[in-house]
Amino acid sequence: MKDRLVYSAYATGWAVLKHLPEPAARGLFDQIADAAWRKRGKRVLQLEANLLRVHPDADEARLRELSRAGMRSYLRYWMESFRLPTWSRQRIARGVLVDGVEHLSAAMESGRGAVIALPHMGNWDLAGAWVASHVGYPFTTVAERLKPEKLFDRFVAYREGLGMEVLALTGGEVSVVGTLARRLRAGKLVCLVGDRDLSEAGVEVEFFGERTRMPPGPAALCLRTGAALLPVTLWYEGPVMRGRIHPEVLPPAGDGERKEQTAAMVQSMADIWAEGIREHSEDWHMLQRLWLADLPLRESAAAERPFAAPGTEPAAEPAGS
Incomplete structure (x- = not known):
C-alpha cells in the first residue's frame, strides 16, 4: 500500500504539473517549500545544521533565511523535474547558462572521454538535458534503485x-563500473553525483573544516581510463540555472599508489565544490547527514558503493519529512 501511494503521488505530479502555467507551478512549489520550512521537520533541521558548517558565523536569522531559500531551491528542482519532459530544446536553452564548456569540449574532442562530477546543487537533470541537447554529448549515468x-x-x-543512458547501481546483469570504463575508453561522457558516500569504501576528505566521505568512483574511473575529471557546480540565478565546468582535476605528480592518487583527486574536487557551495549555499540540496561526526555507527558502516547515484536520495526522502 505504501509503495502504491508513493508511486501515485509521483505519477500525479508528472501528470498534473506539466500542464500548469509555469508561474502557477512555481508559486505552488514555493508554498509547499514554505510549509515544509515552517514545520521544521528533521530534514529542515538537518539542512540548517549543514548550512551552519558552511557559514559558521551565521546568526539564527541568517541561518533561517538560508534554509528557507534552500527549501525553495530544492522544491524548484522537483517542480522543474516534473515539467522537464515537456520542455522544448528552446526552453531548455533559455533556462541554462554554463561557463567553462571549453574544458568539456577539449576533453571530448581529444577522444579521451570525460567524467563530469557534481554535488547535489541546482538541477542536475536539467544540466544533463542541456549537455545532451545543446552541447551534443549524450552521456551515461547511474541510478540507485528506488521503491516501488x-x-x-x-x-x-x-x-x-x-x-541519458541510465545504469542501475544494483540488481543489473552487467558490471556498472566495467560499463562506465568501456564508455570512457570509447571517448564517451559519464556524469556522476559525488558529494556524499556513507560507505566504508568512501574516501575521507576535509570539507568545510570537518571530515566526511565522498565516493572514489569518479576519480578512480579517470585514473583507470585516462578520461578527464571535470568538477561542476550549479546554482540558480533568477529564472536561469547557472553552471560552471571547472578545469580538469589532474592526478598528483609522482608515482604514488593508485589509492593515494584517487584520494588526492577526490580532495581536490571537494575543495572546488566547497568554494561553489559557499557562494551559492541556498542551492546545495543536502538535507541528509553528511559529516562523519553526525553519523551513527550503523550508517557509517553501510555497504560498499563506488560512486553516488544522481538525484536518488532526495526522491527517497521527501521535503518536510
Missing part, C-alpha cells in the same frame, strides 16, 4: 528521454 520498482522504472524512462 515502478517508480524507479519511471525515473529511468524520464532520464533516458532527456538523452
Whole structure:
C-alpha cells in the first residue's frame, strides 16, 4: 500500500504539473517549500545544521533565511523535474547558462572521454538535458534503485528521454563500473553525483573544516581510463540555472599508489565544490547527514558503493519529512 501511494503521488505530479502555467507551478512549489520550512521537520533541521558548517558565523536569522531559500531551491528542482519532459530544446536553452564548456569540449574532442562530477546543487537533470541537447554529448549515468520498482522504472524512462543512458547501481546483469570504463575508453561522457558516500569504501576528505566521505568512483574511473575529471557546480540565478565546468582535476605528480592518487583527486574536487557551495549555499540540496561526526555507527558502516547515484536520495526522502 505504501509503495502504491508513493508511486501515485509521483505519477500525479508528472501528470498534473506539466500542464500548469509555469508561474502557477512555481508559486505552488514555493508554498509547499514554505510549509515544509515552517514545520521544521528533521530534514529542515538537518539542512540548517549543514548550512551552519558552511557559514559558521551565521546568526539564527541568517541561518533561517538560508534554509528557507534552500527549501525553495530544492522544491524548484522537483517542480522543474516534473515539467522537464515537456520542455522544448528552446526552453531548455533559455533556462541554462554554463561557463567553462571549453574544458568539456577539449576533453571530448581529444577522444579521451570525460567524467563530469557534481554535488547535489541546482538541477542536475536539467544540466544533463542541456549537455545532451545543446552541447551534443549524450552521456551515461547511474541510478540507485528506488521503491516501488515502478517508480524507479519511471525515473529511468524520464532520464533516458532527456538523452541519458541510465545504469542501475544494483540488481543489473552487467558490471556498472566495467560499463562506465568501456564508455570512457570509447571517448564517451559519464556524469556522476559525488558529494556524499556513507560507505566504508568512501574516501575521507576535509570539507568545510570537518571530515566526511565522498565516493572514489569518479576519480578512480579517470585514473583507470585516462578520461578527464571535470568538477561542476550549479546554482540558480533568477529564472536561469547557472553552471560552471571547472578545469580538469589532474592526478598528483609522482608515482604514488593508485589509492593515494584517487584520494588526492577526490580532495581536490571537494575543495572546488566547497568554494561553489559557499557562494551559492541556498542551492546545495543536502538535507541528509553528511559529516562523519553526525553519523551513527550503523550508517557509517553501510555497504560498499563506488560512486553516488544522481538525484536518488532526495526522491527517497521527501521535503518536510
